[in-house]
Amino acid sequence: MTEAATRSAYDSVAVLYADTFRDFLDDMPLDRALLAAFADLTRDSGPVADLGCGPGRLTGHLASLGLSVFGVDLSPGMVAQARKEHPGLRFDEGTITALDLADGSLGGILAWFSTIHTLPADLPRVFAEFHRVLAPGGHLLIAFQACEGDTPQPFDHKVTLAYRWPLDGLSGLLRQAGLIETARLHREPSERERFPAGHLLLRKP
Template sequence: MTGLPSSHRATADAYDAVAVLYAELFRDALDALPLDRAVLAAFAETVRAAGSGPVAELGCGPGFLTAHLRDLGLDVFGVDLSPVMIGLAREAYPDLRFEVGSMDALELADGRLHGVVSWYSVIHAPPRDVPRYFTEFRRVLAPGGTLLLGFFESEGEPVTAFDHKVTTAYRWPVDGLAGLAGEAGFTEVGRMLREPLEGERFRRGHLLMRAGSGVTEVRAKGATR
């Protein structure tokens, strides 16, 4: 991709550099995470109940979660900043669609999607930029569409930067992240917090959100793509 902001380019380059190792380490990670699988299953059931329609995993990495969502019965494709990650995803799952792209500037028409999964993919965005991501998620979701967020939870602290093994990331208070999504036109459906397992450092947060009736009111507040 050309013309990326410097923060996007830094994140893409960092993940390009570790893509092969990342894919090897995390390909089967969901097998040991029953609560995470339950949240993903609830997302899939919610999307299916609203009718068939396309779903995007934004920040899909090497594609293992996209494939899991496909196995849950969704019409899903993946988008990621890292060209190397997308190459690995296409190689591992040739039956699925994967594209290089940015979550805050998607090449999709308004209301095109019925579901969006952002699974630990806004964690690297500087906090001031997160509202822009949520505005874009709302733009591409049809009214009533479902958004699932996975993130590192700040455990009573404000937004906190930490030394993620790939590049700088941020832990968020669940209420703060839910509030920003609400300002972008989402309503909370449910949340799940789980404590860190052995080998994990931080509590994990998950938010299930529903898109409101339109994006006009969001744009009227000055939000831009």
Template sequence: MAETSPYLTETAAAYDAVAQLYTDFTRGSLDRLPVDRAILAVFAELVRTDGPRPVAEAGCGPGHMTAHLRDLGLDAFGIDLSPALIDIARREHPGLRFELGSMTAMDMADGELGGLLSWYSLIHVPPSELPPYFAEFRRVIAPGGHLLLGFFESEGDPVQPFDHRVTTAYRWPIDALADLARGEEFVEVARMLREPLEDERFRRGHLLMRRVRTS
């Protein structure tokens, strides 16, 4: 899939337009989410146990989650399509590396990563366009490395578009996302569903996957 796909251009422009507002909205967001922090901690522990490879946050936004991975002891860096958000991430987290780029064509070698975090960064991808993302995740994650997905869950219904504050997004059944990952040599390690808080609209899904080791 080319980086010039219309939805990619539209998504980057939409986040550029609200970059500072989005940054302010997400600042400190993990503080009230102990369940989310727990799955992130498990991901970090598994990556650390497996070896010293770096970890990428694909779709890093203003960098707060990349910084959290660093605080969990990982050699983390971020990638995002939005130039405005990358500028903010570099300014707010000067000790970390942030790169402008696409999740479907990441500038790294095959098997370079010990893990990859996609935290609500696939939500704007039209369902028909999603498989190449998992293929790229498989390419850059080393055999035995881990993938953690955070997303809006559709509560068993088919994929559903909804009116996200920035641009159109999609809710996914957790089984459907797990099946897409399995098609690209990932096996499921754990899954977690969290009911929405009072000011949240939808159930949150979390999938922890491991890339199959080669024999």
């Protein structure tokens, strides 16, 4: 999908999306544990960016864990929802393909199901941006719909076209961008999900 199409699709469902997923994390103990570990790793490392933050639910969660965190999202509608629900936090409109951030300025990046709409051929550019803005020693936690096999698989995401990724395949792209995997989780789908979830924790040397 083009960024313009993705932006338009999420603008059209921003209010519904915020209402639907507001309490989604409550029933996800493994996801909360990963986020807590990410917070422990990045708490004293500098600012953390929640890239593709949507309505800001995870930005707010990370703030509650003691992080200096801000959100960035492609959709103005989502940013408006995030600012409404978390008025004490910073949220900016922006694209993960060209972040308005200085080199090495972040101690951590959360990309929680936010790269799934990116065309597979464009992901190396996105991951190069992640590497650019992370400080040495900074961490990336990325989550996505997972699949078996060797190649990404398109699927009919409820908002707009998206891609599932094999963990090894996505880890390989991140390694090519200069990020080193330190942990991974393959989680079976919850009652509210259609597909397994993949999580990768990586570090910039």
